Structures are given as C-alpha cells and as structure tokens.
Amino acid sequence: MTSPILSFEFFPPKTPRMERTLWRNIGQLEMLKPAFFSVTYGALGSERDHSLDTVFNMQRECQVPVAAHLTAAGHTRESLLALATRFKEQGVQRIVALRGDADLTEGGLSEVADMVQALHTIADFDISVAAYPETHPKAANLAADIQQLKRKLDAGAKRALTQYFFEPEMFLRFRDAAVKAGIQQSLVPGILPVHDFDKVISFSARCGATVPNRFHSIFEGTVAGSQEQKKLGIELAVDLCEKLMAEGVNQLHFYTLNIPSLTFEVAHQLGLPLAWDEQPHLKIAA
Numbered sequence: 001m002t003s004p005i006l007s008f009e010f011f012p013p014k015t016p017r018m019e020r021t022l023w024r025n026i027g028q029l030e031m032l033k034p035a036f037f038s039v040t041y042g043a044l045g046s047e048r049d050h051s052l053d054t055v056f057n058m059q060r061e062c063q064v065p066v067a068a069h070l071t072a073a074g075h076t077r078e079s080l081l082a083l084a085t086r087f088k089e090q091g092v093q094r095i096v097a098l099r100g101d102a103d104l105t106e107g108g109l110s111e112v113a114d115m116v117q118a119l120h121t122i123a124d125f126d127i128s129v130a131a132y133p134e135t136h137p138k139a140a141n142l143a144a145d146i147q148q149l150k151r152k153l154d155a156g157a158k159r160a161l162t163q164y165f166f167e168p169e170m171f172l173r174f175r176d177a178a179v180k181a182g183i184q185q186s187l188v189p190g191i192l193p194v195h196d197f198d199k200v201i202s203f204s205a206r207c208g209a210t211v212p213n214r215f216h217s218i219f220e221g222t223v224a225g226s227q228e229q230k231k232l233g234i235e236l237a238v239d240l241c242e243k244l245m246a247e248g249v250n251q252l253h254f255y256t257l258n259i260p261s262l263t264f265e266v267a268h269q270l271g272l273p274l275a276w277d278e279q280p281h282l283k284i285a286a
Contacts, residue, residue, distance in 0.1 A: 012050040025260040041069035071100025076107040116155040131160035133174040164192035194233030196225040
C-alpha cells in the first residue's frame with residue numbers, strides 16, 4: 001500500500017513556552033515529510049497578530065511549506081486582499097480559505113467561492129477549503145452542502161480538508177455523494193487522535209462532530225487526559241486511518257492540537273516512512 005500524503009494543523013502559540021513547544025512539535029513532524037503544515041487563524045485583534053507571526057516565522061524557518069488559514073469573517077474585501085498580498089510577498093503560497101465563525105464585516109465577502117476567486121487575482125495560490133462529512137450545521141441538507149462545496153472547488157480550490165470524524169463510513173458516504181455530484185478534486189479526511197475524551201466531547205458538540213457511542217464505552221473509567229486515554233486515542237486513530245487507506249484514501253490531514261507525539265505515533269504504527277532511516281522511538285508526551 002502506497003504511503004499517504006500527510007499534512008498537519010497547528011494553532012498559534014500564545015506564550016513563550018508554547019512557542020518553544022511549537023518548534024519542537026514542528027521538528028518532530030517534519031520527519032514524516034508532510035506536504036504542508038497549516039496554521040489556524042484568529043480573525044480579530046491580538047489573535048490575528050499571533051497567527052500571522054507564526055505563519056511568517058514558519059515560512060522562514062521550516063523545511064515544509066506552510067498553509068495560512070484565512071477567514072472571510074473579520075475582513076473587508078480590500079483588507080483580505082491586502083493580507084493575501086502580504087502572504088505573497090512573504091513567500092506563503094498556500095492558503096486554507098474559510099468563512100470563519102465571527103460575523104461578516106460590512107464590505108466583506110460572504111461566500112468562500114468568491115473569496116477563492118478573489119485570492120487568485122493576487123497570486124496563483126494553492127488553496128484548500130473546508131468540507132463537512134456530517135453536513136455543515138447551517139446547511140439545509142447534505143445535497144445543498146455538497147453543492148456549496150462544489151462551488152468552492154470550482155472557483156479554483158485544489159482540495160477540501162474535512163472536519164474530523166471518527167467512523168470511516170461517515171467520510172466514505174460523503175465521498176461517494178461528492179463524486180456523484182461531479183466533484184473531482186481531492187477530499188482529504190481530517191483525523192483527530194483523541195487526547196482528552198472529555199474535551200473531545202465538548203468541542204465536538206460545538207462543531208457538530210458525532211462521537212460514537214462505542215467511544216463512550218471504550219473510554220469509560222479512564223482519567224481525562226491520561227496516558228491511557230492517549231494510547232486509546234492512538235489505537236482508534238490508527239484503525240480509522242487503516243480503514244480509510246484500504247478504501248483508496250491517499251491523503252490524511254491531522255489536527256494535532258499542538259500535541260505532535262500522538263500524531264507521530266499514529267504514523268509510526270501505520271508504518272509510514274521517516275525523512276531518514278533510523279529514528280529513536282518517541283514516547284507519548286503528557
């Protein structure tokens with residue numbers, strides 16, 4: 001079986017200690033030869049500055065290409081294109097184009113498809129967009145959600161990175177429906193190794209991701225955020241990835257939550273090659 005193309009998502013550090021941790025994380029995951037790292041985006045105030053500083057520092061220092069998240073929310077069309085110009089000037093060639101959760105700014109772009117087209121007036125960016133295997137919470141139905149995705153891809157995006165999910169059938173049904181609708185671009189499944197089951201339940205409820213009933217049984221009696229939970233999370237993620245790969249999936253996008261050791265261990269157990277032949281086995285970080 002051919003090794004899948006990997007990508008990893010980080011969030012910007014907010015303290016000097018978190019920044020040091022981020023760079024250790026980057027160094028560890030660079031060994032897996034990913035296609036790109038992506039950096040989430042805070043659209044407002046100091047969060048925006050943290051995001052941009054992280055993107056530009058990674059662009060200068062990393063051996064791996066960096067994809068900057070960019071949201072329509074919080075921007076007018078002019079400010080969004082000005083930031084895209086800044087990305088171009090700093091050598092950032094990849095963008096993850098998103099609508100964002102905040103309210104749209106007056107004079108902003110309301111559709112990601114329009115955003116993708118506008119970004120291409122600045123440069124020939126490699127653009128990814130978001131997809132939702134369980135249907136976006138605000139979509140009328142699956143068919144409407146897939147048509148919205150098709151508009152984004154037809155506007156010039158190269159791939160869609162999905163919201164995380166835990167059962168392979170969720171992605172495979174979504175992929176089948178997307179292909180039936182005429183979508184030919186890559187649909188890249190988002191993988192989240194469980195690190196703290198209570199936290200995963202909490203933010204899954206907010207973002208509309210289903211936590212399977214069997215997970216509740218598996219994690220019953222374990223301590224939130226414990227080594228036992230991390231090991232179980234790795235096992236479940238490996239099983240998910242193996243089933244997806246057996247169905248022809250050749251790209252995986254990992255939501256690292258800035259805890260790279262879980263993702264690294266998933267890749268290790270999948271037998272994915274490192275950048276060089278021999279590396280010490282890395283223990284799961286607390």
